[in-house]
Amino acid sequence: MARMSGFASVLCLTLLAGCAREQGGGAMPGGGGSPRDVPIFIHLVETGGNCVVVAGKEPVRVHKRDKVVWEVLNDCTADRKVTFHKFKRNGNDDDPTDVNKKDVSPRSNGRDKLRVGIRNISASGVRKYKYNILLDSGFELDPELEVEY
Numbered sequence: 001m002a003r004m005s006g007f008a009s010v011l012c013l014t015l016l017a018g019c020a021r022e023q024g025g026g027a028m029p030g031g032g033g034s035p036r037d038v039p040i041f042i043h044l045v046e047t048g049g050n051c052v053v054v055a056g057k058e059p060v061r062v063h064k065r066d067k068v069v070w071e072v073l074n075d076c077t078a079d080r081k082v083t084f085h086k087f088k089r090n091g092n093d094d095d096p097t098d099v100n101k102k103d104v105s106p107r108s109n110g111r112d113k114l115r116v117g118i119r120n121i122s123a124s125g126v127r128k129y130k131y132n133i134l135l136d137s138g139f140e141l142d143p144e145l146e147v148e149y
Contacts, residue, residue, distance in 0.1 A: 040069065084133055
């Protein structure tokens with residue numbers, strides 16, 4: 001019985017260590033770690049006959065080698081075009097992504113994804129970027145993206 005208990009303890013510790021390693025992923029400042037996909041969930045919903053964007057209020061943080069993956073769920077009654085644009089840092093135009101045109105067109109009651117990388121620039125620390133999520137109906141939301149270089 002003592003052997004089984006010891007074996008079970010070792011197995012348990014091994015499994016826990018494996019889980020901890022997987023959770024610690026993500027690119028770290030200075031080039032450590034591996035790049036990861038960082039999802040940002042965007043929900044389109046009908047409110048009072050209008051389609052609006054619902055997204056988290058907290059800034060999303062990525063590292064310089066990560067990919068941002070906007071996941072858009074369209075629960076509105078019509079197909080929509082969603083554009084991610086007007087990136088600003090300290091009030092000035094400054095797009096941290098490596099793609100110029102950023103839009104998706106989820107069908108009604110459908111999903112769509114947009115995956116973009118972060119530009120490789122010579123910087124250090126965390127930079128905060130405001131950007132707009134624009135619906136083809138004219139509705140806009142302005143969340144924040146933090147990039148750790």
